Amino acid sequence: MANxxxxxxxxxxxxxxxxxQDVRWCPGCGDYSILAQVQRTFPDLIQxxxxxxxxxxxxxxxSRFPYYMxxxxxHGIHGRAPIIATGVKIANPDLAVWVAxxxxxxxxxxxxxxxxxxxxxxxxxVLLFNNRIYGLTKGQYSPTSEKGKVxxxxxxxxxxxxxxxxxxxxxxxxxxxxxxIDRNPKHLxxxxxxxxxxxxxxxxxxxxxxxxxxxxxxELLTNKDTKDDHVLVLEHGKPMVFGKNHDKGIKLDxxxxxxxxxxxGKYSKDDLWVHDEFSDTPVHAMILAHLEDRLDLPSPIGxxxxxxKETYDEGIRTQINKVIDKKGKGxxxxxxxxxxxWEVS
Amino acid sequence: xAETKEKDFRVLTSVTVRFAGDSxxxxxxxxxxxxxxxxxxxxxxxxxxxxxxxxRAPAGTIYGVSGFQLSFGSEDINTPGDLPDVLVAMNPAxxxxxxxxxxxxxxxxxxxxxxxxxxxKLVNFDSNPLEDDSLSGYELxxxxxxxxxxxxxxxxxxxxxxxxxxxxxxxxxxMYWLYDRPLKNTEDWIKDKFKTxxxxxxxxxxxxxxxxxxxxxxxxxxxxxxxxxxxxPKGTYRNISGNEATALGFLTASVxxxxxxxxxxxxxxxxSEILQYLSAYKNFGVKTVQAEDEIAGIxxxxxxxxxxxxxxxxxxxxxxxxxxxxxxxxxxxxLPIVIVxxxxxxxxxxxxxxxxxxxxxxxxxxxxxxxxxCVLAARTPRDCFYMAIEASRIALKYxxxxxxxxxxxxxxxxxxxxxxxxxxxxxISVKFRTDPEGYYPYLRDKNLARPWAIPGxxxxxxxxxxxxxxxxxxxxxYDPDNHDKMIRLRTEKVKGIxxxxxxxxxxxEKEGDLLVLGWGSTYGSIKDAVTxxxxxxxxxxxxxxxxxxxxxxxxxxxxxxFKKILVPEINLGQLSxxxxxxxxxxxxxxxxxxGLPLKVNDILEKINSLLGGGNGK
Numbered sequence: 007m008a009n010x011x012x013x014x015x016x017x018x019x020x021x022x023x024x025x026x027q028d029v030r031w032c033p034g035c036g037d038y039s040i041l042a043q044v045q046r047t048f049p050d051l052i053q054x055x056x057x058x059x060x061x062x063x064x065x066x067x068x069s070r071f072p073y074y075m076x077x078x079x080x081h082g083i084h085g086r087a088p089i090i091a092t093g094v095k096i097a098n099p100d101l102a103v104w105v106a107x108x109x110x111x112x113x114x115x116x117x118x119x120x121x122x123x124x125x126x127x128x129x130x131x132v133l134l135f136n137n138r139i140y141g142l143t144k145g146q147y148s149p150t151s152e153k154g155k156v157x158x159x160x161x162x163x164x165x166x167x168x169x170x171x172x173x174x175x176x177x178x179x180x181x182x183x184x185x186x187i188d189r190n191p192k193h194l195x196x197x198x199x200x201x202x203x204x205x206x207x208x209x210x211x212x213x214x215x216x217x218x219x220x221x222x223x224x225e226l227l228t229n230k231d232t233k234d235d236h237v238l239v240l241e242h243g244k245p246m247v248f249g250k251n252h253d254k255g256i257k258l259d260x261x262x263x264x265x266x267x268x269x270x271g272k273y274s275k276d277d278l279w280v281h282d283e284f285s286d287t288p289v290h291a292m293i294l295a296h297l298e299d300r301l302d303l304p305s306p307i308g309x310x311x312x313x314x315k316e317t318y319d320e321g322i323r324t325q326i327n328k329v330i331d332k333k334g335k336g337x338x339x340x341x342x343x344x345x346x347x348w349e350v351s
Numbered sequence: 352x353a354e355t356k357e358k359d360f361r362v363l364t365s366v367t368v369r370f371a372g373d374s375x376x377x378x379x380x381x382x383x384x385x386x387x388x389x390x391x392x393x394x395x396x397x398x399x400x401x402x403x404x405x406x407r408a409p410a411g412t413i414y415g416v417s418g419f420q421l422s423f424g425s426e427d428i429n430t431p432g433d434l435p436d437v438l439v440a441m442n443p444a445x446x447x448x449x450x451x452x453x454x455x456x457x458x459x460x461x462x463x464x465x466x467x468x469x470x471x472k473l474v475n476f477d478s479n480p481l482e483d484d485s486l487s488g489y490e491l492x493x494x495x496x497x498x499x500x501x502x503x504x505x506x507x508x509x510x511x512x513x514x515x516x517x518x519x520x521x522x523x524x525x526m527y528w529l530y531d532r533p534l535k536n537t538e539d540w541i542k543d544k545f546k547t548x549x550x551x552x553x554x555x556x557x558x559x560x561x562x563x564x565x566x567x568x569x570x571x572x573x574x575x576x577x578x579x580x581x582x583x584p585k586g587t588y589r590n591i592s593g594n595e596a597t598a599l600g601f602l603t604a605s606v607x608x609x610x611x612x613x614x615x616x617x618x619x620x621x622x623s624e625i626l627q628y629l630s631a632y633k634n635f636g637v638k639t640v641q642a643e644d645e646i647a648g649i650x651x652x653x654x655x656x657x658x659x660x661x662x663x664x665x666x667x668x669x670x671x672x673x674x675x676x677x678x679x680x681x682x683x684x685x686l687p688i689v690i691v692x693x694x695x696x697x698x699x700x701x702x703x704x705x706x707x708x709x710x711x712x713x714x715x716x717x718x719x720x721x722x723x724x725c726v727l728a729a730r731t732p733r734d735c736f737y738m739a740i741e742a743s744r745i746a747l748k749y750x751x752x753x754x755x756x757x758x759x760x761x762x763x764x765x766x767x768x769x770x771x772x773x774x775x776x777x778x779i780s781v782k783f784r785t786d787p788e789g790y791y792p793y794l795r796d797k798n799l800a801r802p803w804a805i806p807g808x809x810x811x812x813x814x815x816x817x818x819x820x821x822x823x824x825x826x827x828x829y830d831p832d833n834h835d836k837m838i839r840l841r842t843e844k845v846k847g848i849x850x851x852x853x854x855x856x857x858x859x860e861k862e863g864d865l866l867v868l869g870w871g872s873t874y875g876s877i878k879d880a881v882t883x884x885x886x887x888x889x890x891x892x893x894x895x896x897x898x899x900x901x902x903x904x905x906x907x908x909x910x911x912x913f914k915k916i917l918v919p920e921i922n923l924g925q926l927s928x929x930x931x932x933x934x935x936x937x938x939x940x941x942x943x944x945x946g947l948p949l950k951v952n953d954i955l956e957k958i959n960s961l962l963g964g965g966n967g968k
Contacts, residue, residue, distance in 0.1 A: 025814070027814075027826065027827070055809070056812070057806065057807055057808055057809040057810070057811070057812055058806065058807055059806075060657075060658075060806045061814075062654070063816075065817075072814050072816070073814050073816075073827065075814075076812055077812050078806040078812050078813065078814070079812075079813070079814035079815070079816075080654070080657055080684075080814070080815060080816060081814065081815070081816025081817060081818060082650065082653075082680065082816065082817065083650070083676055083677060083680050083817050086646065086647075086650040086677070089642065089643075089646075089647040089650045089651050089654070090650045090651070090653055090654040090657075091654060092640070092647075092651050092654060093613065093615060093640075093650065093651035093652060093653060093654025093655040093656075093657070093658070093662070094654040094655065094657055094658045094806065095654075096613065096638055096640060096651070096654075096655060097611070097613055097638070097654065097655035097656075097657075097658035097659060097660040097662070098658045098659065098805070098806065098807060100807060101658065101806050101807060118643050118644055118647070119643065119647055122643040122647070322638055325633060326633045326634070326636055326638075329633035329634045330633075330634045332634075333634045334634065335634060335635075336602075336606075336632060336634040336635030336636070338602065338603060338606045338635075338773065339772070339773060341599065341602065341632070342599060342603075342770050342771075343587060343589075343770055345589045345590075345591075346387055346390075346391055346536065346589060346590070347587050347588060347589045347770065348390070348391050348392075348393060348587070348588050348589075349586075349587055349588070350393065350580075350583045350584070350585055350586055350587075350588055350769075351585055
């Protein structure tokens with residue numbers, strides 16, 4: 007991968023982020039769209055110094071992503087992307103560290119690293135390619151596959167319940183939680199931008215179609231005939247309206263969301279739940295994350311919640327500076343000779 | 352005031368003392384205070400803290416007994432001693448557990464207050480050993496330590512529980528008197544430790560002094576002992592444990608190389624102290640991440656190494672097992688990381704607080720695929736300092752993971768250390784690649800190391816990872832010949848380190864009937880055994896491996912210069928196995944896997960049997 011030695015001084019274009027590697031996903035895979043949206047978005051997000059971008063991944067189809075980005079990249083081992091990325095970020099906080107991962111990688115083998123990265127507010131951007139299946143190992147069910155799913159390892163249907171990734175992230179106090187869909191490029195681009203602008207741990211779940219092993223799993227959310235009735239686009243400060251004719255909305259009865267018809271005069275927009283992505287509690291975002299569990303409610307996309315708190319690398323840096331202020335910069339001879347010493351002459 | 356009786360002083364060249372009591376009795380503290388003072392007045396010494404895995408097992412039980420043994424002297428001290436000359440037993444369980452190991456005729460000092468019916472029954476003493484004849488073969492001193500401490504502290508505003516907690520300082524004070532050591536060091540330590548609690552300073556200091564005065568004022572002890580300062584090379588000394596030495600070694604490597612230190616680690620006995628020590632050096636810019644698990648410890652280090660830090664992870668046996676896959680990733684990505692394994696008794700959870708050398712083959716081979724790493728082993732507590740620097744130097748120079756093996760005995764044990772000045776330590780220079788001209792990620796220098804091009808460097812954007820890489824270009828590559836070539840390159844690179852390490856040194860004749868060859872923490876025991884054998888008229892030599900992969904260039908030639916090779920190990924013969932397969936020579940083994948350092952006497956007996964009663968006589 008020879009890099010052209012000349013430094014780019016003009017504004018970046020999508021092509022600047024395309025590496026010389028042939029992309030090797032299956033034709034028709036949703037990953038192509040995600041890669042394209044990232045490459046299209048990055049020139050808006052990164053005006054200079056693209057050498058400060060690092061993409062880290064684990065194992066799985068999605069984890070080949072770093073090879074296709076003309077940035078620094080690290081293709082790790084299964085499940086470990088968030089913590090490898092943590093090491094990169096702590097070692098050099100000036101870097102913008104992105105993670106490409108899948109539902110098996112992040113939520114099964116890497117579940118532990120995921121929740122702790124959320125908890126510690128590691129300033130990394132995680133794009134979760136959720137196709138609800140193990141693709142690279144050729145079609146076993148994943149921790150986001152629906153109960154009862156028939157796959158190669160569950161010929162009679164799976165008996166386990168799936169994870170709700172956003173609920174998990176919210177429960178672990180992630181500071182930015184969002185969702186988008188591979189087949190909604192405009193929305194996806196917007197979300198990538200928002201993720202990139204957030205300071206702190208950010209999770210973007212992307213519903214992604216695996217056309218080989220789990221084709222159509224998000225069909226209702228992407229088919230032009232059904233998507234408007236099944237997707238709720240979240241916008242901060244706006245009532246939750248959806249439906250082909252903008253005739254439906256979500257009303258919150260206590261902690262219970264219900265779908266109401268706003269076309270027949272019984273309910274109006276004023277009765278609807280107004281989205282607040284800056285809410286100081288995770289409760290509302292949690293309710294939104296669980297709309298997914300019910301067939302009578304739409305799947306929200308957009309930013310569920312975001313808030314700001316000190317990031318892990320900031321915490322480390324602040325502490326180091328404080329200790330230096332207090333003790334002065336470390337003097338090795340002082341440390342070595344500082345303990346209970348005695349002289350032998 | 353009682354008349355002070357002039358006591359006789361006996362001069363000793365070395366003594367082995369063991370403190371033993373309940374886990375809550377403060378025996379580790381007592382032992383380490385005695386060690387620090389002993390080092391401070393110039394004795395050579397070597398220590399063996401030996402504590403249970405349980406934090407506070409039920410009081411008075413055998414499995415709750417915590418011990419601390421040290422050997423000190425005016426002569427060269429290389430081990431914590433085989434059998435103690437003196438036992439301080441704070442309760443019947445401590446006596447029960449340690450009695451069989453005390454030298455016959457040895458001194459036993461007991462806290463007689465603790466020998467009540469309940470405590471005796473707990474450890475199945477049918478009759479009180481302090482009253483019957485069972486201890487007649489020893490010099491027994493019954494000291495009511497608990498009540499004497501309580502008397503000394505009368506009137507202080509302390510609860511009975513707090514008073515009872517001070518009894519270890521009484522025992523310590525008594526031992527200071529018996530071996531003629533000053534109280535000052537410990538008094539200063541108490542002042543500092545309890546600076547926010549003046550009542551504890553007063554109580555502990557009083558207990559310490561009461562113990563000392565008890566020795567002075569009573570006629571229980573007719574003899575005191577003097578152990579003169581050892582003849583150590585000129586310099587400034589401190590007492591140091593292996594774990595602290597390891598931490599300081601890495602700190603030094605970071606300062607010397609100018610590269611920030613990163614430690615990703617998960618707490619595990621007996622390695623946690625290294626993380627604790629390094630987390631205190633924030634003013635050196637040290638970044639310590641207490642990771643969510645062992646795998647996170649090493650993978651965060653790999654990420655930090657990719658981004659240009661001197662990256663470490665520290666662990667013990669089971670943790671090394673968990674890091675296995677990630678070490679393979681570091682081999683494949685050819686990044687410099689150091690993995691410290693403070694070995695403990697295995698397999699599985701094994702003996703968490705005990706020592707062992709049974710991870711050698713795991714360190715060398717415990718990975719999938721052909722995954723060579725450099726393996727080093729420290730041989731004494733202070734050697735941990737130098738080997739940590741050496742591990743860093745090799746990792747950075749060769750862009751390779753390095754495993755540094757220490758063990759529980761080295762990590763917890765301590766000895767005096769002549770502190771080196773900066774100019775005595777090796778220079779570690781590191782050059783990051785910055786020139787985009789002609790850059791490829793898997794180019795190699797004359798040492799076969801690939802360039803270290805860190806994120807943030809313009810024009811050097813590249814991708815690496817666990818998939819096989821094309822030679823030079825570093826792109827993903829599945830070509831059969833390329834794979835074969837890359838496997839050989841990675842292996843040759845690690846083999847090539849042999850040209851950059853010292854030859855194996857022989858202590859004694861360069862050839863002869865017997866070479867005793869060891870690695871790691873058995874150094875002291877072997878050295879003492881060889882010295883004793885020589886003193887008895889035998890001729891033999893000693894050599895000790897600090898580099899296990901690659902082994903020093905002259906290893907084969909050294910081995911072939913002796914008729915017999917004896918390899919003592921705290922495992923079932925892992926180095927023996929390597930030597931046989933590598934050099935096609937027969938090897939005599941001595942293996943004890945008891946969770947303890949090897950006994951000098953066991954090695955000596957083996958030497959005697961191999962030399963058939965004398966070769967030099």
